[in-house]
Amino acid sequence: MAGTVIVPWYATGFRGDAFEKDLNEVAAAALRYGASSYAVYRSRDDKYRFQQLAAFDEHLDWERYWEGPEMTYFRASHSSWYQIPVLYGWWDRTAGGAVAERALAGGNGRGGNGHRGTPVGEIA
Numbered sequence: 001m002a003g004t005v006i007v008p009w010y011a012t013g014f015r016g017d018a019f020e021k022d023l024n025e026v027a028a029a030a031l032r033y034g035a036s037s038y039a040v041y042r043s044r045d046d047k048y049r050f051q052q053l054a055a056f057d058e059h060l061d062w063e064r065y066w067e068g069p070e071m072t073y074f075r076a077s078h079s080s081w082y083q084i085p086v087l088y089g090w091w092d093r094t095a096g097g098a099v100a101e102r103a104l105a106g107g108n109g110r111g112g113n114g115h116r117g118t119p120v121g122e123i124a
Contacts, residue, residue: 002057005066007088009050015081016047022081023050026074030054033065059090 011019023040030038035054043049056062065071066088075086 003090003092004055007052010083011048019081029070030065034061
């Protein structure tokens with residue numbers, strides 16, 4: 001069953017920028033193991049906090065990537081660059097797509113035409 005793996009990383013002091021660079025490189029290797037997509041996110045609030053995501057059709061492909069030579073080398077050579085343990089999770093998608101937000105004009109929190117909750121362009 002298809003799913004996305006989320007790996008939370010926490011870089012150690014003064015290693016955030018270098019860790020980001022190297023994590024982005026090794027995250028891309030997931031595509032060679034069958035991942036349909038990957039991403040690395042860095043927190044705006046805590047510059048040492050990262051989330052690595054990779055979407056796989058089969059859990060076995062994820063295991064091959066995680067235990068493969070690229071990730072094994074990364075974890076070993078960067079072991080002092082992040083906090084241990086690293087506890088990843090396999091997540092199943094329950095919904096897809098995007099929710100379109102309707103823009104509300106004005107700054108009064110009531111839509112912009114004075115009617116509570118009525119978006120601009122609609123009649124209350």
